[in-house]
Amino acid sequence: MRIVFEKRERVSHTVRVLVPVISLVFALVFGAVLLLFSGVSPGAAYAAMARGAFGSSRALAETFVKAIPLMLTGLAVAVAFRMLFWNIGAEGQLAMGGLTAAGVALFASEGLPSWSVLPITILAGTLAGALWAAIPAALRAYLGVNEVITTLMMNYVAILLVSHMYHGPWRDPAGYGFPGTARLPETAWLPRLYGRAHLGLFFAVVAAVVLWFVLQRTKWGFELRIVGENPEAARYIGIDIPRLMLVAMLVSGGLAGLAGVCEVTGVMRRLQQGLTVGHGYTAIIVAWLAQLNPWAVLLVGFLLAGLLVGGDQIQMAMGLPAAVGLVLQGALLFPMLGGALFTEYRLRIVRTATEDFRTPEETGLEEAGS
Amino acid sequence: MLFLAEGIVGQKMTVGESQEPLLRMVGITKRFPGVVANDHVDLELYQGEVLALLGENGAGKSTLMNVLNGLYRADEGSIYVRGERVGIRSPRDAYELGIGMVHQNFMLVETMTVAENVVLGLRDLSFRLDLGGVKRRLQELGEQYGLKVDPDAYIWQLSVGEQQRVEILKLLYRDVDVLILDEPTAVLTPQEVDDLVEVLRRVIGDGKAAVFITHKLREVMKFADRVTVLRDGKNVATRLTRETSPDALARLMVGREVLFRVEKTACEPGDAVLEVDSLRALDDKGLPALRGVSLTVRAGEIVGIAGVAGNGQRELAEVITGLRQAMGGEVYVSQERMTNCRPLRAIRSGVAHIPEDRIGMGLVGDMSVAENLALKAYRDSAFSRGPVLHPEGMRRFAEELIDGFAIVTPRAETRVKFLSGGNLQKTILARELTACEGLLVAVHPTRGLDVGATEAVRAQLLEERDRGTAVLLISEDLDELLEVADRIAVMFEGQIVGTRKTDDAGRDEIGLMMAGDGMEKEGMAT
Numbered sequence: 094m095r096i097v098f099e100k101r102e103r104v105s106h107t108v109r110v111l112v113p114v115i116s117l118v119f120a121l122v123f124g125a126v127l128l129l130f131s132g133v134s135p136g137a138a139y140a141a142m143a144r145g146a147f148g149s150s151r152a153l154a155e156t157f158v159k160a161i162p163l164m165l166t167g168l169a170v171a172v173a174f175r176m177l178f179w180n181i182g183a184e185g186q187l188a189m190g191g192l193t194a195a196g197v198a199l200f201a202s203e204g205l206p207s208w209s210v211l212p213i214t215i216l217a218g219t220l221a222g223a224l225w226a227a228i229p230a231a232l233r234a235y236l237g238v239n240e241v242i243t244t245l246m247m248n249y250v251a252i253l254l255v256s257h258m259y260h261g262p263w264r265d266p267a268g269y270g271f272p273g274t275a276r277l278p279e280t281a282w283l284p285r286l287y288g289r290a291h292l293g294l295f296f297a298v299v300a301a302v303v304l305w306f307v308l309q310r311t312k313w314g315f316e317l318r319i320v321g322e323n324p325e326a327a328r329y330i331g332i333d334i335p336r337l338m339l340v341a342m343l344v345s346g347g348l349a350g351l352a353g354v355c356e357v358t359g360v361m362r363r364l365q366q367g368l369t370v371g372h373g374y375t376a377i378i379v380a381w382l383a384q385l386n387p388w389a390v391l392l393v394g395f396l397l398a399g400l401l402v403g404g405d406q407i408q409m410a411m412g413l414p415a416a417v418g419l420v421l422q423g424a425l426l427f428p429m430l431g432g433a434l435f436t437e438y439r440l441r442i443v444r445t446a447t448e449d450f451r452t453p454e455e456t457g458l459e460e461a462g463s
Numbered sequence: 464m465l466f467l468a469e470g471i472v473g474q475k476m477t478v479g480e481s482q483e484p485l486l487r488m489v490g491i492t493k494r495f496p497g498v499v500a501n502d503h504v505d506l507e508l509y510q511g512e513v514l515a516l517l518g519e520n521g522a523g524k525s526t527l528m529n530v531l532n533g534l535y536r537a538d539e540g541s542i543y544v545r546g547e548r549v550g551i552r553s554p555r556d557a558y559e560l561g562i563g564m565v566h567q568n569f570m571l572v573e574t575m576t577v578a579e580n581v582v583l584g585l586r587d588l589s590f591r592l593d594l595g596g597v598k599r600r601l602q603e604l605g606e607q608y609g610l611k612v613d614p615d616a617y618i619w620q621l622s623v624g625e626q627q628r629v630e631i632l633k634l635l636y637r638d639v640d641v642l643i644l645d646e647p648t649a650v651l652t653p654q655e656v657d658d659l660v661e662v663l664r665r666v667i668g669d670g671k672a673a674v675f676i677t678h679k680l681r682e683v684m685k686f687a688d689r690v691t692v693l694r695d696g697k698n699v700a701t702r703l704t705r706e707t708s709p710d711a712l713a714r715l716m717v718g719r720e721v722l723f724r725v726e727k728t729a730c731e732p733g734d735a736v737l738e739v740d741s742l743r744a745l746d747d748k749g750l751p752a753l754r755g756v757s758l759t760v761r762a763g764e765i766v767g768i769a770g771v772a773g774n775g776q777r778e779l780a781e782v783i784t785g786l787r788q789a790m791g792g793e794v795y796v797s798q799e800r801m802t803n804c805r806p807l808r809a810i811r812s813g814v815a816h817i818p819e820d821r822i823g824m825g826l827v828g829d830m831s832v833a834e835n836l837a838l839k840a841y842r843d844s845a846f847s848r849g850p851v852l853h854p855e856g857m858r859r860f861a862e863e864l865i866d867g868f869a870i871v872t873p874r875a876e877t878r879v880k881f882l883s884g885g886n887l888q889k890t891i892l893a894r895e896l897t898a899c900e901g902l903l904v905a906v907h908p909t910r911g912l913d914v915g916a917t918e919a920v921r922a923q924l925l926e927e928r929d930r931g932t933a934v935l936l937i938s939e940d941l942d943e944l945l946e947v948a949d950r951i952a953v954m955f956e957g958q959i960v961g962t963r964k965t966d967d968a969g970r971d972e973i974g975l976m977m978a979g980d981g982m983e984k985e986g987m988a989t
């Protein structure tokens with residue numbers, strides 16, 4: 094008798110839905126065990142978490158604040174991954190978007206009609222993210238430079254540049270020496286919907302709708318899928334892969350840049366510490382869990398934000414060390430990521446050939462382990 | 464042993480009913496969504512014999528063998544090995560029972576060496592690999608069966624024929640008694656086919672047995688002892704080869720009388736469509752593959768390129784279609800200079816290309832049949848309004864082609880990778896013939912197709928020609944070239960060593976030129 098790990102012959106709808114649900118249950122159980130070891134009642138901890146994330150309209154608003162950048166960067170990563178461009182650089186693109194938005198709002202908005210400041214700020218930030226992404230895209234498309242390394246390294250450049258700007262040249266002279274720029278002019282504020290939740294939510298939903306449509310229904314999306322599935326075939330049917338890659342990365346970087354703009358103009362309203370807290374990396378998890386589907390990115394982004402916000406809340410609500418919250422977040426994420434494997438693969442317990450000659454109907458082992 | 468070995472040569476051995484079959488499959492049924500690929504199929508295999516498995520594209524041959532190999536599990540039916548009922552649930556189980564398979568598409572890891580590939584997936588490996596021992600054993604096996612391969616060579620360095628030898632060595636290393644070969648000869652040159660027969664002869668002589676899938680009736684007659692015919696997933700007949708004939712087998716396969724010849728009228732060539740002048744190019748390894756090739760194909764003419772695989776044919780097709788850089792020389796299509804143009808430009812000017820590598824280049828496995836049929840046409844206005852695709856138009860187009868080219872698929876939305884080998888090729892053909900305006904570059908267009916489909920494709924090539932298309936037909940099958948081409952150019956080591964009108968071409972003469980004899984290096988007479 095042994096256990097084999099094998100590819101499914103086909104992936105049914107049930108499997109697609111069931112696997113994440115079972116993974117979630119498994120994650121909760123796994124988390125509960127960890128909590129028990131730290132001497133905390135899992136029931137109480139999960140309740141505190143749920144309350145902290147979804148329990149009140151205020152809590153919900155905070156969850157959305159966290160969800161918006163995750164959704165936008167998640168979409169950004171999903172677009173790139175669809176054509177096998179491993180964009181690890183959403184964090185840097187987000188940073189450049191935020192930086193540019195702050196710069197435009199602080200130093201270039203004077204004299205502009207007040208209604209135009211916000212749109213110009215948004216556009217400039219989005220464009221900055223897009224251009225930041227275009228550099229590794231061009232390097233890969235035309236020179237074959239590995240994008241994982243370039244996008245990752247450009248993150249450090251962007252993050253340090255942002256930090257340098259608000260520590261140095263752009264530091265608010267009236268800020269008592271605290272690192273950070275002055276507050277943005279009110280004309281550049283992104284309107285808030287409820288609590289700190291802002292209009293960025295609308296951007297994320299619109300982006301998802303547009304992306305879904307473009308990927309499913311346009312020639313461009315069709316080409317993107319072909320490149321993602323079989324680049325050699327794409328070349329053969331005459332798709333200009335370098336150009337497509339460049340355009341896809343402009344879109345990807347633009348979305349990540351927009352996430353940065355929203356953080357700066359909607360949440361912080363100045364450039365300061367806290368812009369680059371890893372959304373661009375979490376986005377990879379979001380995109381992956383969502384299997385690169387734009388709708389699913391919205392949903393996963395929201396749930397993950399709930400997990401993060403709720404995780405922070407239990408430390409406060411239950412007086413736990415901060416590490417427990419982090420460990421719990423990891424413990425919950427891990428089975429969910431691992432579970433995604435089981436969409437394509439399955440475990441099967443088999444007996445050695447001669448021992449067992451019963452057909453699948455007879456043994457009922459057929460779907461064991463899904 | 465000697466007696467058994469004769470099974471494959473002149474005298475066919477007698478398979479006594481009294482003899483216990485080495486292997487028996489009874490009532491095997493395998494369903495896929497929308498198709499019954501195997502419908503209560505029975506099969507018996509005796510020690511020391513070669514059994515040919517015959518059937519049209521999509522008849523269920525590969526599926527049946529995949530069931531035997533443990534890759535698929537049958538929905539119904541049972542398998543007996545040496546009289547004992549077994550459950551084969553994975554290729555590993557199959558190995559343990561002494562059953563091994565060489566698939567239609569090889570399953571080797573390109574970046575590993577031969578020896579590494581052979582031990583890959585072995586279960587009882589010690590923690591420290593003793594590759595030295597493996598290599599010694601491979602050498603022994605190679606000598607014993609006449610399978611010469613360098614155990615240290617990387618797979619990507621090997622020709623298709625050599626890769627197949629590695630696949631067979633892999634099975635022999637695992638000491639299997641039953642070898643399953645899925646269309647082993649489709650990718651081989653005539654010389655390599657002879658080598659394979661020699662290997663099989665020795666293997667069978669050792670008391671093993673082989674199941675062998677092919678579409679070439681001549682091969683069935685030549686080296687199978689018995690033949691089992693499938694049609695639409697069902698058993699049709701099992702015959703001793705010496706008691707049957709190619710015609711009878713074809714009839715059994717198709718279920719009606721088949722004509723073996725296509726009607727070919729004299730060609731009436733028009734203006735030159737493709738002109739290639741002193742073309743030079745490198746292959747994937749950076750070695751010269753084309754060394755000054757010149758040729759002309761005129762409208763309404765089929766020019767065949769004969770030659771043993773690896774003499775630059777593939778590179779020639781790729782340079783013409785813009786997929787490979789030319790290092791020198793010129794390509795003109797309808798008087799327009801197309802040297803090193805982008806593939807899209809070639810497509811736009813009506814150049815269609817049936818590529819050698821179906822799955823790797825010609826199709827997108829995880830996309831539907833309909834989408835694969837539209838891979839080139841999606842740019843047309845019939846399929847889109849502005850940038851927005853028009854799924855209804857795409858579906859109608861797909862259904863027309865599926866009908867017109869008799870592609871066997873459950874639905875237009877089925878993922879193309881689930882189609883049988885022959886139907887994959889039909890999908891490409893349908894797409895390319897529709898897209899073709901002016902020039903068709905066809906590389907091994909009938910490889911892996913059944914008799915009926917092969918004749919249909921050849922007829923279609925001729926039809927294209929009569930419509931005024933210039934056809935460049937690259938093929939290793941001399942019969943095919945003699946049947947449809949108007950002129951045959953022979954390629955050897957990146958050069959065209961001779962051109963003959965098909966009518967005055969002697970089979971033997973061309974065969975000699977393919978082997979590099981009688982190098983005369985002439986320009987292409989126009």
Ligand SMILES: Nc1ncnc2c1ncn2[C@@H]1O[C@H](COP(=O)(O)OP(=O)(O)OP(=O)(O)O)[C@@H](O)[C@H]1O
Nearest residue numbers: 495500520521522523524525526881882883884885
């Ligand atoms: N994994 C699969 N999923 C769905 N359908 C399949 C799958 N594999 C095979 N089929 C279908 O089963 C039928 C039999 O296919 P199979 O590959 O066995 O044919 P074949 O006789 O080997 O043909 P060929 O000579 O073209 O290789 C075909 O209609 C094919 O489309």
Ligand SMILES: [Mg+2]
Nearest residue numbers: 525567883884
């Ligand atoms: Mg097959």
